[in-house]
Amino acid sequence: MTLAPFGTRLRHALDTRGQLCVGIDPHASLLAAWGLEDTVAGLETFSRTVVEALAGRVAVLKPQAAFFERFGSRGVAVLEKSVEEARAAGALVLMDAKRGDIGSTMAAYAEAFLSPGSPLFSDAVTVSPYLGFGSLRPALDLATANGAGVFALALTSNPEGAEVQRAVGADGEPVAAAVLRQLAAENAGAEPLGSFGAVVGATLADAGVDLAINGPLLAPGIGAQGATMADLPRVFGASVRNVVPSVSRDVLKHGPSVEALRSAADRFVQEYAEAVK
Numbered sequence: 001m002t003l004a005p006f007g008t009r010l011r012h013a014l015d016t017r018g019q020l021c022v023g024i025d026p027h028a029s030l031l032a033a034w035g036l037e038d039t040v041a042g043l044e045t046f047s048r049t050v051v052e053a054l055a056g057r058v059a060v061l062k063p064q065a066a067f068f069e070r071f072g073s074r075g076v077a078v079l080e081k082s083v084e085e086a087r088a089a090g091a092l093v094l095m096d097a098k099r100g101d102i103g104s105t106m107a108a109y110a111e112a113f114l115s116p117g118s119p120l121f122s123d124a125v126t127v128s129p130y131l132g133f134g135s136l137r138p139a140l141d142l143a144t145a146n147g148a149g150v151f152a153l154a155l156t157s158n159p160e161g162a163e164v165q166r167a168v169g170a171d172g173e174p175v176a177a178a179v180l181r182q183l184a185a186e187n188a189g190a191e192p193l194g195s196f197g198a199v200v201g202a203t204l205a206d207a208g209v210d211l212a213i214n215g216p217l218l219a220p221g222i223g224a225q226g227a228t229m230a231d232l233p234r235v236f237g238a239s240v241r242n243v244v245p246s247v248s249r250d251v252l253k254h255g256p257s258v259e260a261l262r263s264a265a266d267r268f269v270q271e272y273a274e275a276v277k
């Protein structure tokens with residue numbers, strides 16, 4: 001089955017399900033809080049519960065690959081199953097893998113996450129552009145061919161990110177601005193939304209760069225890292241409607257009750273709607 005472009009599918013999901021991405025981040029501390037063991041079995045119960053609670057409800061689920069990889073191949077098998085079940089229930093899956101490498105190796109990462117035959121095929125994947133934006137080309141091309149998307153780190157939510165991302169290149173352009181400019185070029189002419197997104201933390205005091213990339217802006221940092229939905233209009237300005245606010249721990253801490261997870265996600269959707277009138 002040929003998928004419509006990711007940007008089109010994402011816009012529809014945000015408009016119909018509400019503007020929210022929930023991260024599946026099975027921290028050891030969350031497993032313990034849910035009364036689960038820090039084992040593959042605990043991981044599987046945790047992930048299955050989040051998918052059961054939210055995949056039929058929220059626009060995007062974002063499994064954080066690291067928390068599955070720490071259990072080795074059996075953890076990755078849980079990740080594969082979670083991706084499949086979440087997609088089958090109607091959520092778009094954004095694989096948070098933050099991969100980055102030379103182009104020829106990036107092609108292999110792209111095969112892993114953006115090729116429909118792969119067990120980890122996802123609707124989109126996070127990548128690091130810090131080996132040079134051009135190194136992402138194989139991922140951008142494979143995504144286009146398969147109706148998938150790519151989110152490149154631009155201004156991350158952690159305070160350390162600035163030393164690299166705010167650095168100014170020889171031509172006077174800040175590094176993050178160059179990433180955003182190249183994403184905008186990839187998205188040129190796409191309607192209603194391009195398939196190539198930027199990651200811009202909701203925790204920023206001020207973006208200070210042009211966020212009008214005609215693509216989605218993944219905004220982590222809401223909740224546990226201190227940002228709120230009310231911060232989004234200030235950080236994102238005119239681009240705020242293209243923001244995909246992302247929350248992990250501040251939703252997940254409400255489990256293992258399926259109802260409580262759903263209520264928490266619904267509250268965040270409501271808070272976004274109130275903040276962005």
Ligand SMILES: O=C(O)c1cc(=O)[nH]c(=O)n1[C@@H]1O[C@H](COP(=O)(O)O)[C@@H](O)[C@H]1O
Binds near residue numbers: 023220247248
């Ligand atoms: O790409 C991301 O999702 C991401 C980028 C970023 O700048 N900051 C950031 O926190 N993230 C991820 O978003 C999630 C944040 O989790 P919470 O702080 O629990 O909501 C983690 O999985 C992070 O790896």
